[in-house]
Amino acid sequence: MNRSQPSSLVLALLRFVESENEALAGDLAEEWRAGRPRTWLWRQLVQAVFTTAWRKRTSEDAVLRLAPAVSFDRPERTFNLIDPATMNLRGFRVRGVGGGGLLGIVMLITVVLPQAWFVVAAGIGGGAVIGIAMIFRRHARGLAGPDDSAPLSLFGAHDAKVSASVHTRRSHMARFATV
Amino acid sequence: MPRELLTDFELMILLAALRVGDEAYGVPIAREIETTAGREVALAAVYAALERLERHGHVSSSLGEATAERGGRAKRIFEVTPQGLRAIKQTQRALVALWTDVPQLKGRRA
Numbered sequence: 079m080n081r082s083q084p085s086s087l088v089l090a091l092l093r094f095v096e097s098e099n100e101a102l103a104g105d106l107a108e109e110w111r112a113g114r115p116r117t118w119l120w121r122q123l124v125q126a127v128f129t130t131a132w133r134k135r136t137s138e139d140a141v142l143r144l145a146p147a148v149s150f151d152r153p154e155r156t157f158n159l160i161d162p163a164t165m166n167l168r169g170f171r172v173r174g175v176g177g178g179g180l181l182g183i184v185m186l187i188t189v190v191l192p193q194a195w196f197v198v199a200a201g202i203g204g205g206a207v208i209g210i211a212m213i214f215r216r217h218a219r220g221l222a223g224p225d226d227s228a229p230l231s232l233f234g235a236h237d238a239k240v241s242a243s244v245h246t247r248r249s250h251m252a253r254f255a256t257v
Numbered sequence: 258m259p260r261e262l263l264t265d266f267e268l269m270i271l272l273a274a275l276r277v278g279d280e281a282y283g284v285p286i287a288r289e290i291e292t293t294a295g296r297e298v299a300l301a302a303v304y305a306a307l308e309r310l311e312r313h314g315h316v317s318s319s320l321g322e323a324t325a326e327r328g329g330r331a332k333r334i335f336e337v338t339p340q341g342l343r344a345i346k347q348t349q350r351a352l353v354a355l356w357t358d359v360p361q362l363k364g365r366r367a
Contacts, residue, residue, distance in 0.1 A: 096330065102304050104323070104330030105283040109300075111326045126301040 084110060084119070091123050098130040120189045128182065261313075261344040262351055269294060270306050271315065271345055274337055282321060282332045283307075307335055315341030 084092075096103035106126065110119050184201070187194050263271065273289035274281040286307075287298050310316045321332035337345075356362065 099304060100330050101283060101333035102300055104327035104332060105287075105300050107328045107330065108284055108324075108326045122300055125299040129301040129305055 088119065088123065091127055095123070095126045095130050098133050099126075102126055117189075124185055124189055127185075131182070261315075261340075261347055263315075263344055263348045266302070267306055267310060267315075268345065268348055270303060271310065271337055271341055274316065274335055275345075279334075280321075281335045286335070310341065311335075313340075314338060315344055 092103050092106060095106070103126075106119065106122055109122075180201075184198050187198055269290050270286060273286045273293070276289055276293075277285045283300050283303050287300055287303050290296060290298050290303075307316060307318070311318055316335045316337055318333050318335050321334045323329050323331040
């Protein structure tokens with residue numbers, strides 16, 4: 079069949095879906111080659127990506143629930159894993175900023191409601207302005223971070239007391255686990 | 258034994274799988290629903306429902322052939338189990354019982 083190849087973004091999303099459900103990715107590829115329109119593919123792909131992301135997230139949660147049972151040798155490591163304040167599964171250094179989630183929302187708006195392009199444009203513009211403002215603010219105040227050890231320092235000075243109390247709580251929990 | 262009632266989507270999927278027969282995987286099941294019910298379905302939703310049905314023992318699955326059209330990816334073929342057939346019949350009986358003697362529906366064709 080003489081069809082243009084799907085874009086690299088489509089192929090990347092298809093690979094993401096394939097990581098969790100090979101048959102579903104195969105079905106999407108088969109239907110695309112059978113002549114389904116591009117809009118159909120995007121609608122299906124967006125839903126498949128959300129389903130896959132949900133399944134990945136729930137399987138990660140299942141692993142974390144098992145963590146206390148599997149890490150008796152290093153309890154402090156276990157509690158580092160299950161403490162929700164220290165989990166960052168988004169692959170992004172700053173906690174609370176979910177790049178994947180934002181990308182999903184943008185894709186959903188683009189596919190489902192293309193008329194609302196100004197929402198996406200305003201979001202991108204606003205994000206850029208806030209990012210630049212924060213860079214200038216950080217340079218002016220000489221703040222440390224941001225990273226997982228000092229997540230709040232993105233918006234203000236790193237509070238050493240808060241950090242110390244978190245570490246103390248973790249060590250208490252670790253000692254409790256060894257009893 | 259408690260009655261096992263299916264949701265409308267699960268019922269449609271099981272019936273579509275039965276109509277398709279031996280080659281019941283995602284694409285033909287979704288196409289069957291589109292053709293007979295006039296409703297576009299998401300393949301991801303079809304698989305999510307099929308996996309739920311498999312967990313409940315209403316369908317079983319096996320890996321099929323991998324073709325070039327699918328980019329070398331294997332098909333997952335589904336088969337309705339005897340338990341699934343029982344659930345379909347129980348759901349049908351429940352729906353027919355609800356249908357019966359509803360004055361607003363008497364003498365009308367859907």
